[in-house]
Amino acid sequence: QVQVVQSGAEVKKPGASVRVSCKASGYTFTSYYMHWVRQAPGQGLEWMGVINVGGDRTSYAQKFQGRVTMTRDTSTNTVYMELSSLRSEDTAVYFCARGSGSYHLDFDYWGQGTLVTVSS
Amino acid sequence: DIHVTQSPSSVSASVGDRVTITCRASPDINTWLAWYQQKPGKAPKLLIYAASSLQSGVPSRFSGSGSGTDFTLTISSLQPEDFATYYCQQANSFPPTFGPGTKVDIK
Secondary structure, eight states: OOOOOOOEEEEEEEEOOOOEEEEEEEEEEGGEEEEEEEOOTTTOEEEEEEEEOOOOOOEOOOOGGTTTEEEEEETEEEEEEEOOOGGGGGGGEEEEEEEESSTTOEEEEEOOOOEEEEOO | OOEEEEOEEEEEETOOOOOEEEEEEOOTTTTTEEEEEEEETTTEEEEEETTTEEOOOOTTEEEEEEEEEEEEEESOOGGGGGHHHHHHHHEEEOOOEEOOOOOEOOO
16 A cells, blocks of 8 residues: 655754655655645645656745755655755644646645754 | 635534535636645545545545636535544646635534
8 A cells, every 4th residue: 555654853953954754655656746745833734846756857836946955766765855944934744745636736645744843 | 826715714513514615716727626634633635636536535425516716625414533624725737735724623
């Protein structure tokens, strides 16, 4: 069965970077896109970007351009999201989610979420 | 970016009630709309895609309808496990955008 498992919680200082991993199993890894969505405490869902795992192409939300990098390792079926120049407003739960549907923009399987806390 | 709104922001209901949540997108997104359920501390779960298609494993009491700019999610008979927050999301174009959510709680 499809599983998406993320790395554990992180605590970072302002200005630092964080890298979150997302390991997929149970399907052909390179046939799907993987998106990243974040949720600040008590807030809604915010799309950050996507990696076309098979083609290694990325597309990022304008808000995160220049600060986010998404990569993948096909040997381990893992996708990574790195966010730099962290500030307190980046404190959130970060989710990876598999893209499905005709435009790969439905999110059918989600990781469990990774809490990133930015605090001095 | 496509703007997505939801109403109401919250609804109080009882087990067995019929609950309807509305989502509006601007501009037109054809039927490229998804609905998710999220419980506290958990990841969202896909319920409906393409406006009206039920995701595998989702109970049939959930249904979706609409096209263009106006969409609805209906829970025909609310069950205890349905108390959660529901989000709509446009899947028509980049960047995908979510509605602000509707919290369904116990009356």
